[in-house]
């Protein structure tokens with residue numbers, strides 16, 4: 721049976737740490753460290769806002785995380801430069817395995833959807849820029865339910881939008897906490913372990929399958945069906 725699969729976007733289809741290249745002109749040598757701290761803060765803000773039920777959209781989480789990262793790094797940037805960086809956040813590089821992996825999965829007949837904390841319009845721009853939109857049948861944004869991963873409500877919403885029971889809906893993510901969120905909500909989940917040093921949280925929700933790339937995932941589904 722073809723599967724219904726939601727793909728995490730930031731970290732799974734496109735690389736948020738690729739902001740390093742755009743950041744270099746603004747912050748110099750610490751660009752890599754700055755990109756990582758910005759990303760961590762962005763995610764922490766989304767977690768906290770979901771828990772507090774103080775939703776603002778992910779673009780604003782990203783913008784506020786940038787301000788905080790600038791302040792903690794002691795870097796001063798004009799509003800204009802900050803806007804430039806936030807625009808660049810819609811021009812992230814895709815991972816090399818993303819297009820071939822999605823193409824192979826699509827050829828197997830699976831339904832493929834982008835499923836993200838991101839705002840739909842920003843995701844559309846991002847996936848257009850990365851040339852991935854034609855590989856996907858659509859976009860499901862948590863913005864519709866005004867909360868963030870890993871609130872179980874967003875995984876239930878993905879299954880609802882895909883028209884499948886929870887246990888027939890898949891989440892694919894390189895973010896371990898996202899995989900755990902999906903498993904805890906009753907979905908199936910694949911962990912994309914791009915970084916060999918990545919460690920999965922020792923919780924009671926292991927992934928159904930761990931792969932090192934989306935091409936690896938296509939191989940696994942191919943053998944199964």
Ligand code: LAC
Pocket residue numbers: 728729730731835836837838869895
């Ligand atoms: C996403 C982020 C959380 O795309 O990776 O949902």
